[in-house]
Amino acid sequence: MAKYDQILICPSCGARDLNLLDYASLLVLKPHVGLFTIQCPSCQAKVTSIQAIPQELDGTIDQAAQMLDAGMGRDLSR
Numbered sequence: 001m002a003k004y005d006q007i008l009i010c011p012s013c014g015a016r017d018l019n020l021l022d023y024a025s026l027l028v029l030k031p032h033v034g035l036f037t038i039q040c041p042s043c044q045a046k047v048t049s050i051q052a053i054p055q056e057l058d059g060t061i062d063q064a065a066q067m068l069d070a071g072m073g074r075d076l077s078r
């Protein structure tokens with residue numbers, strides 16, 4: 001079940017079912033904020049938007065960052 005704060009509106013066709021969890025790509029800008037690229041399921045437009053990263057994705061992103069050794073998801077205070 002998608003939550004309201006995970007839904008974007010497509011600027012091209014006005015569809016209201018762009019789910020952040022279905023992102024095509026995600027660039028983490030800072031903790032809990034990312035640049036999401038989502039393909040609209042209605043008109044296939046690529047929608048790019050800076051959004052808070054849903055809690056559901058936190059673990060996934062940390063894992064991906066560690067696998068890529070991208071310098072994200074590390075505890076920098078150590």
Ligand SMILES: [Zn+2]
Pocket residue numbers: 010011012013014015040041042043044045
């Ligand atoms: Zn659309």
